[in-house]
Amino acid sequence: MPKTRLFLSAAALALTLASGFTSSAALAQGKVLKFVSWQKDERGVGDWWGSVIKEFEATHPGVKIEWTKVERGAYADTMTTLFAGGKPPDIVHLASFEFQKFADNGWLDPLDGYIKDAKLDMKGWAGQDTCVWNKHTVCTMMLYFGNIFAYNEELLKKEGLEVPKTYAEFLAAARKLTKDLNGDGIVDQFGTGHETKGGGGQYLSEMMNYTLDAGGRWTNDAGKVTIDTPQMVEGLSRWKTVVKDSLTPRDLAAGEVRQMFADGKIALKSDGPWLWPIIQKGKAKDQIKLAMVPFNPPMGGSSNVLGIAADAPKENKKLVWDFIAIATSDKFQSSYATLGASPPPSPRADTSAASKDTPHFDLLVKATRGAAEAKVDRIPKGLELAFNEFAKMIMEESQRMIIQDLDPKIVAATMQKKAEALQKQ
Amino acid sequence: MSRSAFLDLARPSRRHWLGYLLLAPAVLLIGLIIVYPVFVSVDLSFQNVNIARLDQPRRPFTTLNYERLFASEDFWNACWVTFKLVTIVSFFCFLLGLSTALLVNNRFKGQALARLLVALPWAVPEVIAVVIFAWMFDSSFGLMNWVFIKLGLVDTTINWFSSPPASFAVVCVVMVWKGYPFVSIMMLAGLQSIPEDFYNAARVDGASAWQRLINITIPSLMPVLGVTLVLVMLWVFRDFSIIYVLTGGGPLKATQSLSIMTYEQAFGFFKMGYASAIGVITLIVCVIASRLMISRAPDNI
Numbered sequence: 001m002p003k004t005r006l007f008l009s010a011a012a013l014a015l016t017l018a019s020g021f022t023s024s025a026a027l028a029q030g031k032v033l034k035f036v037s038w039q040k041d042e043r044g045v046g047d048w049w050g051s052v053i054k055e056f057e058a059t060h061p062g063v064k065i066e067w068t069k070v071e072r073g074a075y076a077d078t079m080t081t082l083f084a085g086g087k088p089p090d091i092v093h094l095a096s097f098e099f100q101k102f103a104d105n106g107w108l109d110p111l112d113g114y115i116k117d118a119k120l121d122m123k124g125w126a127g128q129d130t131c132v133w134n135k136h137t138v139c140t141m142m143l144y145f146g147n148i149f150a151y152n153e154e155l156l157k158k159e160g161l162e163v164p165k166t167y168a169e170f171l172a173a174a175r176k177l178t179k180d181l182n183g184d185g186i187v188d189q190f191g192t193g194h195e196t197k198g199g200g201g202q203y204l205s206e207m208m209n210y211t212l213d214a215g216g217r218w219t220n221d222a223g224k225v226t227i228d229t230p231q232m233v234e235g236l237s238r239w240k241t242v243v244k245d246s247l248t249p250r251d252l253a254a255g256e257v258r259q260m261f262a263d264g265k266i267a268l269k270s271d272g273p274w275l276w277p278i279i280q281k282g283k284a285k286d287q288i289k290l291a292m293v294p295f296n297p298p299m300g301g302s303s304n305v306l307g308i309a310a311d312a313p314k315e316n317k318k319l320v321w322d323f324i325a326i327a328t329s330d331k332f333q334s335s336y337a338t339l340g341a342s343p344p345p346s347p348r349a350d351t352s353a354a355s356k357d358t359p360h361f362d363l364l365v366k367a368t369r370g371a372a373e374a375k376v377d378r379i380p381k382g383l384e385l386a387f388n389e390f391a392k393m394i395m396e397e398s399q400r401m402i403i404q405d406l407d408p409k410i411v412a413a414t415m416q417k418k419a420e421a422l423q424k425q
Numbered sequence: 426m427s428r429s430a431f432l433d434l435a436r437p438s439r440r441h442w443l444g445y446l447l448l449a450p451a452v453l454l455i456g457l458i459i460v461y462p463v464f465v466s467v468d469l470s471f472q473n474v475n476i477a478r479l480d481q482p483r484r485p486f487t488t489l490n491y492e493r494l495f496a497s498e499d500f501w502n503a504c505w506v507t508f509k510l511v512t513i514v515s516f517f518c519f520l521l522g523l524s525t526a527l528l529v530n531n532r533f534k535g536q537a538l539a540r541l542l543v544a545l546p547w548a549v550p551e552v553i554a555v556v557i558f559a560w561m562f563d564s565s566f567g568l569m570n571w572v573f574i575k576l577g578l579v580d581t582t583i584n585w586f587s588s589p590p591a592s593f594a595v596v597c598v599v600m601v602w603k604g605y606p607f608v609s610i611m612m613l614a615g616l617q618s619i620p621e622d623f624y625n626a627a628r629v630d631g632a633s634a635w636q637r638l639i640n641i642t643i644p645s646l647m648p649v650l651g652v653t654l655v656l657v658m659l660w661v662f663r664d665f666s667i668i669y670v671l672t673g674g675g676p677l678k679a680t681q682s683l684s685i686m687t688y689e690q691a692f693g694f695f696k697m698g699y700a701s702a703i704g705v706i707t708l709i710v711c712v713i714a715s716r717l718m719i720s721r722a723p724d725n726i
Contacts (some may be wrong), residue, residue, distance in 0.1 A: 184571075388693050
C-alpha cells in the first residue's frame with residue numbers, strides 16, 4: 001500500500017510538472033497581441049489591415065493578433081476607458097485628431113529608437129510631422145488625404161452647367177441645382193451636401209472647404225489664433241450662404257449626406273477618398289464623375305495613426321514594432337494604394353498598379369499633394385489638445401451665425417476670443 | 426463557549442446573523458457597483474484631473490471644478506433645460522398616461538388590443554425608437570414636414586434640428602411617447618384596485634362622470650401617482666440616449682441636459698474632474714427632489 005501511494009504521488013507530481021511545462025511552452029507559443037480598430041470590415045482599407053495581420057502572423061509563428069472592431073462613434077470613449085483602466089491594446093490605432101491626448105498622458109511609447117534601429121526613412125512621409133509630440137515621434141501616419149470633387153454629370157447637363165472650377169462657379173451651380181422637382185414645397189434635389197449635425201470635427205472639416213479657399217486659417221504656423229482675419233470672415237460668409245440658403249440638406253450626418261449624393265439627390269460633393277466606394281453602391285453611380293475640387297487649396301489632412309502602448313509588456317512592444325514595420329514597408333505601402341484605393345503616405349510606394357486599377361487614382365494623388373503642399377490639416381496648430389472643445393465651439397458659433405443671422409465679422413471675433421481662451425486653459 | 430456553538434445560526438440569539446449573511450453578497454455587489462463609483466466620482470470632483478486613472482497618485486485637493494461649474498453659463502443653461510424637460514415631459518406623460526389608462530380600463534371590443542397598443546412604445550428599444558423619430562422629423566425628407574405642408578400648417582419645411590425651440594419640442598415629443606406607457610400601466614394597475622362599490626355608491630348619489638373622476642378616481646390613485654411621478658421625473662432627469670441620438674444636446678445647447686453635459690465633458694473633452702463635479706451636483710439635485718416629493722406625498726406611499 002505505501003508503495004502504491006508513493007507511486008501514485010510520484011505519478012501525480014510528474015503529471016503536474018509535465019502539465020506546467022506544457023502550459024508554459026504553450027504560453028510562449030500562444031502570445032496574443034491586441035489590436036483595436038474602427039476600420040475592421042471597411043471595404044478596401046479593412047482588407048489591407050487584414051493582409052498586414054496575415055503577413056505578421058506568417059512571419060511570427062506562435063504570435064496571433066486579436067483584431068477587434070469598435071465603432072468610430074464610440075472609439076474615443078472605448079480607447080480612453082481601456083487606457084485609463086490600464087488595459088490598452090498593444091497595437092494602438094487612433095485618429096490623428098485624438099492621439100494627442102493619449103500622447104500627452106504618456107500613454108504612447110516614443111518610436112524614435114525603433115525608427116533609428118530599423119533605419120526606417122520617414123523623409124517625405126505625408127503627415128508624419130503631426131506625429132511628433134513633445135519632440136518625440138509617438139506614431140506613424142497611416143493616411144494623409146486630399147479632398148476630391150464628385151459631381152453628377154447628368155444633373156449638370158440638364159441645367160446646361162459646366163463642371164465648376166472656382167467658388168463663384170460652384171455657388172452659381174449649387175443654386176441652380178437646388179430644386180423642388182415635384183412642386184410640393186419640399187426641395188428634392190440639392191446643389192451640394194455637407195454634414196451640419198453631429199460632431200464638431202466633421203462640421204469643421206466641412207466648413208474648411210470654404211475657409212481655406214478664402215485664404216483663412218484657424219491658426220498660423222506659430223500656433224497663434226487667426227480667426228478674426230478678413231480671409232476667415234469671407235470663409236465664414238461663404239459657409240453661411242451655403243447653409244442658410246439651403247443649398248445643402250440640413251441636419252444630416254456625414255454618412256447620410258454621402259448616401260444621398262450616391263443616390264443622385266445631391267449634385268456636387270467635395271469629400272475624401274472614402275466617397276468612391278460609397279458612390280459605387282449608390283443608385284447614381286453611372287452618372288457621377290470626379291474632378292479636382294473648385295477650391296484652392298483642397299481640404300485635406302491627416303487621418304489615422306499607429307503607435308505602441310507605453311503600458312504594453314516590453315516583449316510585446318518589440319512585436320508591435322514588427323507589425324508597424326510591416327505596415328510601413330514599401331511592399332505594404334504599395335498594396336495600400338491598390339487595396340485601399342487611396343494614396344499611401346510613403347513616398348517610396350509603387351502606385352502604378354493602383355493607377356491601373358483605380359481610374360481616378362492620379363486625381364487622388366494630385367489632391368493629396370495639393371493639400372500637403374499647402375500644409376492643410378484639420379487639427380489647428382496650437383490647439384491640438386483642446387481640438388474637440390475647439391471644434392465644438394466653432395460649430396456652435398457657426399450655428400448661431402446661421403440661426404440668428406449674425407454678421408460673420410462679429411462671429412469671427414467671438415470665435416477668436418473663445419479660441420484664445422481655450423489655448424490658455 | 427465552543428466554536429460550533431458560536432457558529433450555530435439556528436440559535437435564537439444568532440438567527441439574525443443568517444439574514445445578514447444572506448444579504449451580504451447583494452450588499453457587497455451594490456457597494457462595488459454603486460457606492461464605490463460614487464465615492465470615486467466625489468473624490469475626482471475635488472481634483473484637477475483630465476483623464477483619470479485609478480493607478481495614478483491622487484492630485485491635490487481643489488474646489489476649482491465647483492468654482493468653474495457655478496460660474497459657467499453652460500451649467501446653468503443645462504440646469505434650466507433639465508428643469509424644463511422634467512416639468513414638461515412629466516406633465517404630458519401623466520396627462521396621456523392617465524387618459525389612456527382610463528380609456529383601456531373600460532370594457533369594450535378590442536380592449537386587449539388597445540392595452541397592447543398603449544404599452545407598445547414602452548417595449549420598443551429606446552435607440553431604435555429615437556432613430557425612427559429622427560427620420561420622421563428629418564428637415565429635408567422627413568414625414569412630419571410633408572404632413573405639415575400637406576395640411577397647410579406651414580408654407581416651407583421646418584428645420585427641426587437647426588432651430589432651438591423646434592429641437593426642444595422634438596425631444597419632448599419623443600420622451601413623452603416613450604414615457605407615457607409606463608404611467609399608463611401604473612395607473613391601470615391603480616384603477617383596477619379601486620373597489621367598484623365606490624362608483625356604484627356615487628352613481629346612486631347622482632355623481633356625474635367628472636365628479637366621480639375628481640372625487641373618487643384621482644384621490645384613490647394618489648399613492649400610485651406619487652411613486653410614478655418620482656420614477657418618471659428621475660427617468661427624465663437621467664435620460665441620455667434620446668437626447669444624445671436626436672440632437673446631441675444642440676443646437677446652441679438648447680437640449681443640453683445635465684446628463685449630456687456630463688458625458689460631453691468626460692468623454693468629449695476628457696475633463697473627468699469637471700465632469701464628476703457635474704455628476705455629483707446632479708446626484709444631489711436628484712436626491713433632494715425625490716426626498717421633497719416623497720415627503721410631500723400621502724403617508725401611505
